[in-house]
Amino acid sequence: MTTDDALDYYTRPGPFTDPGAHRDALLALPRDVPSLLEAVQGLLIHVHLTWAYEVEHRPEHSEAANVRRAEDLLGRLLADGRPLTEPRPPHERLGGTCRHFTVLTVAALRAAGVPARARCGFGEYFPGPSSEDHWVAEFWHAEEVRWVLADAQIDARQRELFGADLDTADVPRDGFVVAGDAWRRCRAGEDDPDRFGLNAIGEFGDWWIAANLIRDVAALSNVEMLPWDVWGAMPEPGDEIGPELVGLLDRLAALTADPATAAEAREWYGDDRLRVPAVVLNANLGREEPVALG
Template identity: 45%
Template sequence: MEELEFYRQQSVITDPGEVAGLPTDPADLATLVGGVLIHRDWAWKFGVDLPEPRRAEAELRYVKAMLSHLGSLEPRPPAERLAVTCRDFAVLLVALLRAVGVPARARAGFAGYFVPGFYDDHWVVETWSADRGWYLLDAQVASAPPGAYGTGDLDPLDIPRDAFLVAGQAWMECRAGQRDPQTVGTSAADLTGFWEIQGNVIRDLAALTGTEVLPWDNWGLIPTHYDNLPAEDVALLDTVAPVSAAGGPLLVARETLALDARLEPPPFMVEPAQPAI
């Protein structure tokens, strides 16, 4: 399958089922996404005191399950939106872009526009246009009121490559000594360093090859702390990282996934959608 055609096709995870009447402009689709989702850790910014049990809504792996829970894509007050993470903003927008025939893929990496001097664990969308090629957009930020996330004059519909580091790029820069790994990770949990990066390197490869995992999915090399990785496993991550950084191409990403069984997501992550909670 031609590469752009692959990224026009829904994965098991992004398949939304029957959706009709969608706009085709990415900005309008991002607005739709923001009208039905709220980030569970940032709900307070929208005046929502999220009950603890609702945090489990972010466990909905599949877009069909999200839409079943929501009932429709009709915008609703913040308290009635599905409580999710950045991954879900990205995956739902990918699903809608693909539904209107636009190549799109979710990317796991680190955003440098939330905390000054720090690159925070984050997911965005990479989409294609004939005049621009692949470019990045942040559905979570793009669908929020201006200034909600303190991102300054960042255009969330056209994110510079140095403002969002796909995971492989972050790994390569830190391994080369060009970036301090202690400035990359999850600021809210005070988790930084190579172990934080290695998980997203593998999750990003999975997304590039058609499995948009949850941000806490752990398998293969991910659970083993970087400090305890044997040299050959670090070398394997050094091989994966440039593929993530380059966004493929698809054939290379698939060949890289096949290098070691520990890179491939477990089967349950690509099984048919579970029912909504």
Template identity: 50%
Template sequence: MNVDRYEKPVAMSDPGRHAALFDGLPRGAGALATTVQGLLIHQHIAPAYGVTLGGDRQAQSQVRAVETMLDEIVTRDARPLAVARAVNERQVGVCRHFTLLHVAMLRTQGIPARARCGFGAYFEAGRYLDHWVTEYWNEDRQCWVLFDSQIDDRQRELFGIGFDAADVPRDQFLVAGDAWSLCRAGRRDPGAFGILDMHGLWFIAGNLVRDICALNNREMLPWDVWGAMRMQDSELDLSFFDRLASVSCEPDAHVDELDALDRDERVRIPKAVFNAVLDCVQDVKLKVAGVANV
């Protein structure tokens, strides 16, 4: 199994000048997930913790890089990262931020890990909601395991989750490629996939692009839009997304294809992307393996 590309923090997952903050963290996927939960609060689930977020706090969910997340965390509280912050003092993010910080910590401990973009079946009955989780290499089991580092005891109760979030069943979290393939085969309804009032094959296609980029260590915001993403099913190049789905479903069997897609303008991160939440174009600077996006 080729796990080399997922063994070290790079680009968005690189703690940069804050790397020393990861020294002394508890070891292992479970302990690191608990650490992440003590540092972050989900923007849309904050009320369940008795927290009301103002606009300035909500803006924290627009942060892309782990290094910047750590900037803000330690500016508010300089204690070691293993010390859980009060719920109203935690860095605000969404599932992608929990996942990326978890991935960064795992990689720092030499545990291969990657962020996966797809859909969770465990938040709303009969729906598959836009979601990100960690996928890490379990050396004992010799396989990739899905870990939802966002799910703590409060959320387990809130959403009625009965499985172990440290080993999410593959039918409870569908990576984007699986969601696409099931819908294309008529085995799932595309209208069940999305979030808020946004659902459909076009939404799955957007997550497919994001998942491929995450597999290439470019973990963008869930609302960043670029390249082959479209807002209407009728505008999709179905054969192209079929190809992306095959890579998303079995990334380790398509390493060369992943590399090729990293150079494909329909997938490759451009210098600027459209932020659909802020309704504006934003510059994005990325550097992976010494190559910047141009």
């Protein structure tokens, strides 16, 4: 795949980044990335961090965090007649996760004609020794001719909370580690797989890295699933990963770890072990759910 082909592909929305009837409202958001990130932060609140904004967690926060489509998120945000350019006070923001901040950012960039994609991996700028399960956006910086990582979730409050000293509009590659790079590093003995996971539930390991690598391949194929959606070859917690799957993940990691070749992972997406099926397990809700990809 040529660079031009990849840029064209990532300018077009996928099923979860298509704003649908809300495209004009989305286009009202700022075009420069730092301002866009700030605008998205004024619309969403992380479902596990409501307390940090002195907001009581409500059931609707968790319910919204299970919404997959940007069109549906935008519909909820616009239901009261306010434009997306109007920041909501924290108690009126829509619940979501890092993935939702990312999907809205990617949707806005694509609507504005900027190639962008969601990336699944691990953040190194959260407290503690672990590398935390996380999603960010990756956009094409035409002037600098490179892919740039951008974290829409980390606002001023979270910078203070986490002690995160970074440019969220240009996150360094050692600050956010894409899942393929985490897999590659652990396979090479350069890092410890038991460092990668989610501190909130105390789960870590190579199985988590493997699952995020499969999620990243789906996202690179414009299918940005929920962070707790499970399908295909994703191992269960503590599963031993067999040699056949290890070989596949090694190949995917080699492609996805480098932003210049990440788009080539799309060529593998047709594999039944990787492709998102019509029904997936929502592990957060403990139930199977249909996924409309048309």
